[in-house]
Amino acid sequence: MEQGSVVKISDNKDNTIEKFSNIDAEIALIGCLLWDNRNFEKISDFLDEIHFVDQNNQIIYKQIKELLNKNILVSPITLKNYLPEKEFGVEITKYLNEVKDSSPSTQNTFQYAKIIYELHLKRSLVGIGQNIIQETFDNGSENTGESLIEIAENDLYNLSNTGSAERKYSKFGDSLKEAVNIINEAFKREGKIAGVASGLRDLDNKLGGLHKSDLIIIAGRPSMGKTALGTNIAFNVAKNFKEKIDEFGSKTLVDGGKVVFFSLEMSSEQLATRILAEQTRVSGDKMRKAELSKEDFKKIAKASSDLEDLNLFIDDNPILTIATLRARARRLQRLYGIDLIIIDYLQLMSGSNRNKNEGRVQEISEITRGLKAIAKELNIPIIALSQLSRQVEQREDKRPQLSDLRESGTIEQDSDVVMFIFRESYYLERMEPIKKLEESDEKHNERTSRWQELCEKAHNTAEVIIAKQRHGPIGTIKTHFESSYTRFSNLNVKDYDNIME
Numbered sequence: 001m002e003q004g005s006v007v008k009i010s011d012n013k014d015n016t017i018e019k020f021s022n023i024d025a026e027i028a029l030i031g032c033l034l035w036d037n038r039n040f041e042k043i044s045d046f047l048d049e050i051h052f053v054d055q056n057n058q059i060i061y062k063q064i065k066e067l068l069n070k071n072i073l074v075s076p077i078t079l080k081n082y083l084p085e086k087e088f089g090v091e092i093t094k095y096l097n098e099v100k101d102s103s104p105s106t107q108n109t110f111q112y113a114k115i116i117y118e119l120h121l122k123r124s125l126v127g128i129g130q131n132i133i134q135e136t137f138d139n140g141s142e143n144t145g146e147s148l149i150e151i152a153e154n155d156l157y158n159l160s161n162t163g164s165a166e167r168k169y170s171k172f173g174d175s176l177k178e179a180v181n182i183i184n185e186a187f188k189r190e191g192k193i194a195g196v197a198s199g200l201r202d203l204d205n206k207l208g209g210l211h212k213s214d215l216i217i218i219a220g221r222p223s224m225g226k227t228a229l230g231t232n233i234a235f236n237v238a239k240n241f242k243e244k245i246d247e248f249g250s251k252t253l254v255d256g257g258k259v260v261f262f263s264l265e266m267s268s269e270q271l272a273t274r275i276l277a278e279q280t281r282v283s284g285d286k287m288r289k290a291e292l293s294k295e296d297f298k299k300i301a302k303a304s305s306d307l308e309d310l311n312l313f314i315d316d317n318p319i320l321t322i323a324t325l326r327a328r329a330r331r332l333q334r335l336y337g338i339d340l341i342i343i344d345y346l347q348l349m350s351g352s353n354r355n356k357n358e359g360r361v362q363e364i365s366e367i368t369r370g371l372k373a374i375a376k377e378l379n380i381p382i383i384a385l386s387q388l389s390r391q392v393e394q395r396e397d398k399r400p401q402l403s404d405l406r407e408s409g410t411i412e413q414d415s416d417v418v419m420f421i422f423r424e425s426y427y428l429e430r431m432e433p434i435k436k437l438e439e440s441d442e443k444h445n446e447r448t449s450r451w452q453e454l455c456e457k458a459h460n461t462a463e464v465i466i467a468k469q470r471h472g473p474i475g476t477i478k479t480h481f482e483s484s485y486t487r488f489s490n491l492n493v494k495d496y497d498n499i500m501e
Contacts, residue, residue: 020122021053022115029112030057031103033064034076034096039106040068043113051120059083060096076100121159128155153330154323196257196340196381199236201490202477206466207417210237210340210381214470215372217346217411219386219400220421221393225462226385227266228486229421230342231274233383234259237340238312257339258311260332262325264348268314278487279303313338320349322370326377333378341378343371345385346411368414386411388420398427402467418468423481428455462488 032039049062063082067074076096083092132152195209210216210233220226240256263271273287280299282292292300313332317324325343332338343349351363368384375382388404400420405411412418433447462481466474480489 020119020126022119023054023057025112025115026052026054026057026061027099028103029109029116030060030064031100032106032109032112033061034074034079034100035103035106037068037074039109040064042110044068047113047117051116053119060099124159128152128159131155150324150327153327157326157330196237197240197255198233199240200233200464200477200479200488202479203464206473206475206477207469208472210383211416211471212379212381213376214381214416215368215375215414216381216383216417216419217386217405217415218383218419218421219388219405219411221388221400223426224421224423225481225483225486225488226421227344228274228278228481229464229488230261230344230383230385231271231486232278232488234261234312234340234342235275235278235310238310241311241339251337253339256311258313258336259340259342260313260315260329260338262320262341262343263314263316264318264320265344266316268316271314271316274486275307276300276303277485279307281482281485281487283484318348321351322349322367322374325349326370326374329374329378333380338378339380340383341374341380342383343385345387346371347387365410365414368410372414384415398422399463399465400467412468415468416470417466420465420467422463422465423461424463425455425459425461461491 029043044065047061049058049065052058052061060079060083063079064074067079067082072078076093079096080092132148135148135151195207195211195214197204197209198207218226218229237256238259241258242254242256243251244254245251261271266274277283277287280296280303282296282299287300313336315328320343329338329341346367347364349367351366371382371384386405388400392398392400392404399422402412402418404420405418428451433444433451435444460481460483462479463476464479465476468474478491480491481487482489
């Protein structure tokens, strides 16, 4: 249900409108605006014409709003020229003057508007409730009970976002206190990281951790290690989860966090196998082929026991829309208090049903805006993995750029952080020198030797390129990457110095 949409109400529509409407309040509000146009400032941020029941009042309020937004004076005389007299069935100027004179007091403008808005919410809630009943009893409906709950939650969420009669402004002093509290927590925390630590030292130093309400994009070409980095971060955050409870029972996150991993590409068992491979250093390929020694199996059994209570939740439903994600994330937040969401990967998500006939670019735009809205609503970071376009492969330097983000520039626009994964070894391994015609053995061996040196230097390393960071510096960090175990880890100082030479 979008702002401006009409809520479906069944046979009891007339009764619902009669019970949850106040035409006198609508007339009084319009009168207040005609007496003093400045009253519009008190209500403009939450009241729309769709909140009115009487059709004439809807038309009048909409026109008043449009004129005042253009800084045009509104009075019964000026407003007359913008209203369709035939539709009203009365002389408009006379009617508007009567409305103006009937207003008891312009001091009550906000209260009238609040009454109108509250009644609109109640009518909409009745409509949502009746839609649930109708869909549930509809034998032809293919919706499951779970999907009906998600639809209802999404309708309620959209309704809650149509405005609010309560002010949401913050005084700078209050915001300043919150900012100082965040800085104080970061100062107390070991490593001085303000956000949730990813477990990769150099990345955390560059980002200051994963910050609340941030949308973080990790992008790369296939086989670069996007999912591996996502699972590594998920594991590190979940493993380090620690909270303290004060004397009043309030919980404060000390380190790490509870993580939800939405996997649209891999099953939960495949993800669990990856994490086992990362932690046991037993190749996932060996696990799949059952080529395990007794020592390998002991490692797996011990790791399984250690990881059994990991604060990591996996949702591997391959069909995921923004509405479904929002509903599930809100439910998990309510049940467990989650601290991080990771999505693998963004291009596999789909938009809402109403956008099915629109282009993929618009659909991706809806998805990225939705992800950012969810991050803000739940006040947690969201990491979305993303594919890159093939134009990377056409360049000599295959390091990704922001322009390589696939399908939509809004991925860059809506995100707070954009990171690319680049493994030079992936490309070098596929560029083994082939002996050219009439090339001497010496020249070919020289080229092969140089290629081997480059491969050795790039072996087991990866670059994480921070191409955008809304609140901090950009740059590139080096990490250790073991492809056999799909494991990212910190480079020691010696390794880092060798790579940077």
